[in-house]
Amino acid sequence: MNITGAQALIKALEQQGTEVIFGYPGGAILPVYDPIIDSSIRHVLVRHEQGAGHMAEGYAQATGRPGVAMVTSGPGATNIVTPIANAYMDSIPLVVITGQVPTAAIGTDAFQECDITGITMGITKHNWLIKDAKDIPDVIAEAFYVATTGRPGPVLVDVPKDVTQSMVEWHDCPTPDQLDLPGYHPVLEGDPEAIAAAARLLADAERPVLYVGGGVIKARAIEALAELVRVSGAPVVTTLMARGALPDSHPQNLGMPGMHGNYTAVTAMQQADLLVSLGARFDDRVTGRLDAFAPRAAIVHVDIDAAEIGKVRKADVGIVGDARHVIEALSAASAGLPRADLAAWWATLNDWRERYPMIYEPASDGGMLKxxxxxxxxxxxxxxxxxxxxxxxxxxxxxxxxxxxxxxxxxxxxxxxxxxxxxxxxxxxxxxxxxxxxxxxxxxxxxxxxxxxxxxxxxxxxxxxxxxxxxxxxxxxxxxxxxxxxxxxxxxxxxxxxxxxxxxxxxxxxxxxxxxxxxxxxxxxxxxxxxxxxxxxxxxxxTDAAEKVFPMVAAGASNDDIMVHPIQQAGA
Amino acid sequence: MPEPFSGTTTHSPITHHILSVLVENKAGVLARVAGLFSRRAFNIYSLAVAPADAHERFSRITIVVDAESAPLEQVVGQLNKLINVVEIRDLGSNEALERELLLATVHVAHDERDHLLESVADAGASVVDVSDEAVTLTLSGTPTALNAFEAMLAQGYPSREVQRTGRVALPRLNHSATQA
Missing domain, CATH: 3.40.50.970 (Thiamin diphosphate (ThDP)-binding fold, Pyr/PP domains)
Incomplete structure (x- = not known):
């Protein structure tokens, strides 16, 4: 069956399960907007390409499925660079399709031309420039596979106008096992020996903290985490990217750590003898001054991205693997191990929680809204x-x-x-x-x-x-x-x-x-x-402009120097 | 011109590393690899790229980089994340067997060549082209040997053009059984 490259592109997106495209048409992507009329895919026409990118991110974060955005070349493409950078930082699976000037015009400063694969090289997991319409099903399959597996992230597919206008014989998208990606092998299972070592550290620790990051959310590891929390009896901090990974009402959830973390979450990490990092990356907004961060803690670092292990803080035990698989294995390896008594640690933590809850000064009668x-x-x-x-x-x-x-x-x-x-x-x-x-x-x-x-x-x-x-x-x-x-x-x-x-x-x-x-x-x-x-x-x-966010750790300061709310400072 | 590496120098904490990177032979791969170094303002000292298999499906990139070990480890980690990168070997200067090729055209008159040709023979270099005004020489060997040869040329022959390929490297064999 011969179809246009544009039809092949839409067909490939359909085969990959795309329900909605957030996009904005323009010259170079024009051919692709024609088959959208006949497609099952919903197209949401945005008012600025940045909006398309962020909508696709919100969609991905709410559903767990990859977000898809489509824009034209040149300014259309550069307008979506910020969402791509955002998705790269927060590991959000995003497939961005950009129109490109015709192949023969690339490199000639053609109207609405820009080197978008070059521009996004450092902020995508990978990007592709399709030069032949017959490659469309394969590249789209690769794009979805790369965006959604391993550490998720944004990918970009740049499609010149002559490619989408040319006729091609359709073939189905390859399945993941048929893809030709010799350099890409995401690891799911962690090393059993490292997991056993981590389980022993966790059982022996007297002041452990489970440091839960966005990777737990991305890996859909919620039930696995709940079981590890139960088995270990350890306190949990949930980073800005992991809020909701454990219910806030759970008695072991200390809340959010970091520059604006609550006192107990921040100080628990500082005083810990073991941090078990699960899908977190020791971000500077969490660690504060690095050489003063959790100075007595041994580190178990679980991450699907091997480059994260030891990137910021040396790991005593590094485990490369998917958070859900590794957390499940860690719970299994922990079961039956004699555990250190955490009563003293919990007494300390509960004392902090009582003394330094998240507070603010309520509005005075007739005063500004808080x-x-x-x-x-x-x-x-x-x-x-x-x-x-x-x-x-x-x-x-x-x-x-x-x-x-x-x-x-x-x-x-x-x-x-x-x-x-x-x-x-x-x-x-x-x-x-x-x-x-x-x-x-x-x-x-x-x-x-x-x-x-x-x-x-x-x-x-x-x-x-x-x-x-x-x-x-x-x-x-x-x-x-x-x-x-x-x-x-x-x-x-x-x-x-x-x-x-x-x-x-x-x-x-x-x-x-x-x-x-x-x-x-x-x-x-x-x-x-x-x-x-x-x-x-x-x-x-x-609202009241005088209101400030507390607690706060000043930029470059140690987390030990956390500033609690002035009311609590006075009472301390 | 930067000072060439001697091949064995390790001046702490800066040291030179040789990264041998097997990549898919596709457009843009070199830019992706080089981009990770430029982002951190690491200077790539030398770079050699060639197809690595008969079907030219893969290429081998040999990168010599002058960098502290810790940030370099991060770069290696990030190189590994590139979809087109298949394998990376980080060879410390002591564990690498390094070779490089040099071509030099030296402008020297016919009747003044005896001394040069003697030095060429001593160094194990050879003459690959000759004209009335100049000779073109080639030498392959260790970076140290090439440095010495280049220094000799620099001393006696002001009019010359020298080009080097950048080094390629393989790990040294395990000599524990057959120590020479």
């Missing part, structure tokens, strides 16, 4: 399986702490890259993948202004997300640093009290817009928003 209180109220009033999506900054840290995550895959944010403007498009992608679930984007006013136009996409495509803007009229996190470390010299962080008018903006985009200034109106606004399911809702919560 962002933390709004998140707690949203949490209380929304369904148990609500998906929370955030941007980057203060609101992100508050959303990570003050929402109780009881389920995996309900917390979506930009961790490694710290991409402002992530929340709105990622929430749209999450809702497209999980249409039956409530999706709340908890955003800052700075972030919202970066990508808000995608609410037009949400309304036109019938993807009714809800957005809570914690609007303090400032770039809050930068303001916090300027207050604390630059002698309150506020430089270029004030946005505006009046601009934009968020309610009018929301309504102009076909959403319901609500503004809340007073504490007594918070509940009614959330109730109204939760009741609207036919269009997106935006609530502009006017």
């Amino acid at each position: 962002p933390q209180a709004i998140i707690e109220k949203l949490n209380e009033m929304s369904p148990d399986d609500t998906i929370v999506v955030s941007g980057v900054g203060q609101h992100q840290m508050w959303a990570a702490h003050h929402w109780n995550y009881e389920h995996p895959y309900t917390w979506i944010n930009s961790g490694g890259a710290g991409t402002m403007g992530y929340a709105v498009p990622a929430a749209i992608g999450a809702k497209a993948g999980q249409p039956g679930r409530t999706v709340w984007a908890i955003d800052g006013d700075g972030c919202f202004q970066m990508t808000a136009q995608e609410l037009v996409t949400a309304r036109s495509e019938g993807i009714p997300i809800k957005v809570a803007i914690l609007n303090n009229s400032y770039l809050g996190m930068v303001r916090q640093w300027q207050e604390m470390f630059y002698e309150e010299r506020y430089s270029e962080v004030y946005l505006s009290q009046d601009l934009p008018n968020y309610v009018m903006w929301a309504e102009a985009m076909g959403c319901v817009g609500i503004r809340v200034d007073r504490a007594e109106d918070v509940e009614a606004a959330i109730e109204k928003a939760n009741a609207i399911n036919d269009r997106p809702v935006v609530i502009d919560f006017r």
Whole structure:
């Protein structure tokens, strides 16, 4: 059967199970947009290519399936570079298709030409330039396989216009075992000897901590983790990328570690005699000053990416493997081993938890709204399986702490890259993948202004997300640093009290817009928003700009020098 | 011109490593490999690439890099992650058998060549081309031998053009049984 390269591309995407493409057409990708009309695949027409990328990421994080985005050459392709970098940092499976100028024009500075495979070389797991339409099914199969196996990540397939216009005899996509990838062999099972050694260390440790990262979420290792937590009796910290991997209500969950981690999670790692890192990567935002991080801890490092073992912190036992397989094996190897008594460690931890809970100063009567209180109220009033999506900054840290995550895959944010403007498009992608679930984007006013136009996409495509803007009229996190470390010299962080008018903006985009200034109106606004399911809702919560994120470890400082909330400092 | 490696120097903590990288012989592979070094501002000292099998499905890239061991280990880890990289060997300078090829065109008149030809014979080099104004010489051998030959040429023959291939390397054989 002879078909066009464009038809082959869409057919290959269908064979790989693609349900939805987030995309934006243009000259070089034009041929591929024709067969989309006849395809079973839903196409979501975004308003900016960055939105397509973040939507695909949100979709992938909410569903566990690869996100697919398609854009044209040149500026279309460069506009999706930020989402690709974001997906690379957070190990999100993403397949990005870019149009390219015709093969003969490549390298001639043709209209809308750019070297997108060169540009994305360092931020993709792999990328391909297809030069012959007969390679399309094979490359697309490879692309999905590489994106979703091993350590997941973004891949990019660049397709010149003459390739999609040419005729080709169709052949089915090869199955994974038929792929010709001699240099790619993801490891699933860990080395049994190393696992046995890790189990002994864990059994003997008197102050162990299970350091759970995003890899546990990616590996769908939730049940395996729960069993290891039960068998070991050890405390658990869940990183920013792993919130929800263990329910926050679980008594062994200490919460989030790191620069803005809670006191007990941070200090438990500092005082530990053993850290068992499961799909985490000793990120600088977790370790603080590296040579002062967990100085007495032996390290067991489990990661599917061999290059992570020992990259930052030397591992005493390194185990390369899939988190679910290794955690299951570790539980099995741990069963029956005589265990050290953890009673003294738990007494210490529980004492810290009692003395240093996550707190904030409640609003005074008639005072400004407290962002933390709004998140707690949203949490209380929304369904148990609500998906929370955030941007980057203060609101992100508050959303990570003050929402109780009881389920995996309900917390979506930009961790490694710290991409402002992530929340709105990622929430749209999450809702497209999980249409039956409530999706709340908890955003800052700075972030919202970066990508808000995608609410037009949400309304036109019938993807009714809800957005809570914690609007303090400032770039809050930068303001916090300027207050604390630059002698309150506020430089270029004030946005505006009046601009934009968020309610009018929301309504102009076909959403319901609500503004809340007073504490007594918070509940009614959330109730109204939760009741609207036919269009997106935006609530502009006017919050207290003086509010800062605590605890905090200053950049470059040791985690021992954690600053708790001023109220707790006074009481300490 | 950078100072050439002597072939055995290890000045702590900087040391030279030879990475022997087997890759799929595909467009863009060299850029992917080189990109991991340039990202960290590691200078690639020499680089040699050639097909590694009769079907030219794979190529062998031999990279000599001057870098501290710890960050280099990370680069090797990341090289391993490249989909087109099949195998990597990190050969320390003591465990590698290294060879390199040199071509040199030396401008020297007919009647002044005796001394040069004597040195060429001594070094085990040979003459591959001759004209009235110049001779072209070749020498293959260890980087040390090539360095010495280049130094000799530099001393006596100001007008010359020298090109070296960059080194290729294989691990030394295990001599424990048949120590020479």
